[in-house]
Amino acid sequence: MNNLYLLIFALIFIFLLGIRIVRPTHRGLIERLGKYNRFANMGFNWIIPVVENIYQVNITEQMVDAEPQEIITNDNLNAKVDAQVYFKVKPDEDSVKCSLYNVNNYQWQIVNLARTTLRNIIGTLSLKSANSERGRINSELLKTLMSETGKWGLEIVRTELKEIDPPKDVQETMNKVVKAENEKISAIDFATATETAADGQKRAEIKKAEGIKQARILAAEGEAEAIKLVNEAAEHYFVGNAQVLRKLEAVEKSLENNAKIVVPANTELVNVIGEMAGFLPIKNKEEKKDK
Numbered sequence: 001m002n003n004l005y006l007l008i009f010a011l012i013f014i015f016l017l018g019i020r021i022v023r024p025t026h027r028g029l030i031e032r033l034g035k036y037n038r039f040a041n042m043g044f045n046w047i048i049p050v051v052e053n054i055y056q057v058n059i060t061e062q063m064v065d066a067e068p069q070e071i072i073t074n075d076n077l078n079a080k081v082d083a084q085v086y087f088k089v090k091p092d093e094d095s096v097k098c099s100l101y102n103v104n105n106y107q108w109q110i111v112n113l114a115r116t117t118l119r120n121i122i123g124t125l126s127l128k129s130a131n132s133e134r135g136r137i138n139s140e141l142l143k144t145l146m147s148e149t150g151k152w153g154l155e156i157v158r159t160e161l162k163e164i165d166p167p168k169d170v171q172e173t174m175n176k177v178v179k180a181e182n183e184k185i186s187a188i189d190f191a192t193a194t195e196t197a198a199d200g201q202k203r204a205e206i207k208k209a210e211g212i213k214q215a216r217i218l219a220a221e222g223e224a225e226a227i228k229l230v231n232e233a234a235e236h237y238f239v240g241n242a243q244v245l246r247k248l249e250a251v252e253k254s255l256e257n258n259a260k261i262v263v264p265a266n267t268e269l270v271n272v273i274g275e276m277a278g279f280l281p282i283k284n285k286e287e288k289k290d291k
Contacts, residue, residue: 071119080163088155110149138158
């Protein structure tokens with residue numbers, strides 16, 4: 001009976017000793033005596049103690065830093081370059097097996113592959129091009145890593161350049177160039193605004209001159225019309241009576257200053273004034289006698 005209890009206890013102990021729990025973020029490979037035996041999914045798994053071993057692999061997205069490095073660009077400048085690579089192990093059985101059996105320490109391998117790829121890409125570009133073509137560098141780095149790590153059971157999610165920093169003296173020169181360009185653009189904008197304002201003032205002066213010209217033309221036309229009316233009145237009232245016209249003008253000038261003048265009652269001037277005022281002309285004594 002005691003031996004039975006010991007056997008049951010030993011079996012329970014061995015069973016408990018062989019329990020392995022795989023989290024949802026991992027997948028496992030079970031080896032028996034150093035040889036691959038089966039795939040361990042998430043949840044409960046049991047292995048034979050001592051005989052079998054389980055190796056779990058993280059299948060969540062991970063990030064490795066390619067670490068800063070000095071790269072000589074195509075224009076012989078040293079640029080400090082750093083990048084990050086985001087990847088994950090594919091969750092299927094074949095990919096998990098490849099991540100363990102086809103590559104030794106895939107994280108370390110990714111870092112070195114990324115550093116080498118960056119040297120190859122940026123070495124063909126000038127420093128200015130490297131800074132302005134970050135998208136292209138990221139795309140080429142991603143493409144190369146996906147191609148090289150395909151047999152490792154990995155999926156390269158994305159790559160990101162953290163920095164492309166030139167030497168300090170080059171950076172200062174570039175800052176001065178950018179500042180000069182900004183000042184140039186500002187000066188051009190100011191000149192354009194000044195030119196626009198001057199053009200607007202010029203147009204305003206032209207409009208003003210045209211207005212003065214039109215006013216003078218209208219005034220001249222008014223004076224011409226007035227002269228025309230005076231001439232017509234003169235022809236109507238003073239044909240052959242130049243002396244009477246001169247006298248009338250003298251009367252007009254005198255009346256401007258409220259002066260009083262004496263006009264002979266039997267003169268033609270009285271008749272003219274009366275006719276213009278709407279009165280009947282005064283007849284001469286001779287005319288009265290004839291009647």
